Amino acid sequence: MIEIQELTKAFGGNIVLDKVTFSIHNREFLVILGSSGAGKSTLLRCINGLLAPTSGQIRMDGTVYTQKNIRELRRKVGFIFQHYEVIGNLSVMQNVLLGSLGTKSFWNVFFSREERVKAAEAIELVGLGDKVHVRVDQLSGGQKQRVGIARAVFQNPQVILADEPVASLDPVTSLEILSLLKRIKEEKGTTIVCNLHQLEYARTFGERIIGIRHGMIQYDGQASRITEADIRNIYGNAYMLEQGEREEEGRTAAQLVHS
Numbered sequence: 001m002i003e004i005q006e007l008t009k010a011f012g013g014n015i016v017l018d019k020v021t022f023s024i025h026n027r028e029f030l031v032i033l034g035s036s037g038a039g040k041s042t043l044l045r046c047i048n049g050l051l052a053p054t055s056g057q058i059r060m061d062g063t064v065y066t067q068k069n070i071r072e073l074r075r076k077v078g079f080i081f082q083h084y085e086v087i088g089n090l091s092v093m094q095n096v097l098l099g100s101l102g103t104k105s106f107w108n109v110f111f112s113r114e115e116r117v118k119a120a121e122a123i124e125l126v127g128l129g130d131k132v133h134v135r136v137d138q139l140s141g142g143q144k145q146r147v148g149i150a151r152a153v154f155q156n157p158q159v160i161l162a163d164e165p166v167a168s169l170d171p172v173t174s175l176e177i178l179s180l181l182k183r184i185k186e187e188k189g190t191t192i193v194c195n196l197h198q199l200e201y202a203r204t205f206g207e208r209i210i211g212i213r214h215g216m217i218q219y220d221g222q223a224s225r226i227t228e229a230d231i232r233n234i235y236g237n238a239y240m241l242e243q244g245e246r247e248e249e250g251r252t253a254a255q256l257v258h259s
């Protein structure tokens, strides 16, 4: 559905993505795994057209991304941010509706009844049905991320790109948010591409993992087949540090499963 071919992105002389080639399949939960600075955010921003590649090609349903069609392609893609990017002094409903502003004239912000119904459904789906008119700055981090997810779902995208959606959340809330993304994939058939730096979450929620380090793919395969050697290639020297973190996450996940 999305094909990425020899995608290279450089900032000045600094090559951040180096001839990255892979495909995103329909209805999969794909995790992009890598430590901080690996190039994960840059990759997602290229995929939704926020950044122009230095070289290489991205195709969606056979159509090559160009300056001319980028807006049309972007409409099929929802985005979820690490720091939520919600507007604090507006309500949940207003935040979700404003997600569609890109397709409306700024001077004519009018929302039809149909749009409001659709927004209410998205808000219900993410479990904020009792918070529709609450100001977003009164919500917890996990609830704010749910607003971010509802805003993406409201646009009815084929793909949701999530850039470290749980990096600012505690472990219990992180598992809830990743479970919600998984449920959206299953109920609505939305493809999920989720950046993560934590291996345990990647293994638990990813059907497929693409591991990157220094902008190069180190692993592309089933989550269940990733080996210790692959993990070492993905994390490099950060491996030992990551191992400590992994034990902690493993314990949290186990506690939740057994409680």
Ligand SMILES: Nc1ncnc2c1ncn2[C@@H]1O[C@H](COP(=O)(O)OP(=O)(O)O)[C@@H](O)[C@H]1O
Residues within 6 Å of the ligand: 011, 016, 034, 035, 036, 037, 038, 039, 040, 041, 042, 043
């Ligand atoms: N706009 C930018 N200008 C210059 N360098 C950037 C820019 N965005 C990212 N980088 C650099 O690209 C590298 C990868 O960053 P990023 O994609 O944010 O990695 P990750 O999301 O995996 O932590 C980093 O070294 C970062 O400093």
Ligand SMILES: [Mg+2]
Residues within 6 Å of the ligand: 040, 041, 042, 163, 164
């Ligand atoms: Mg990042």
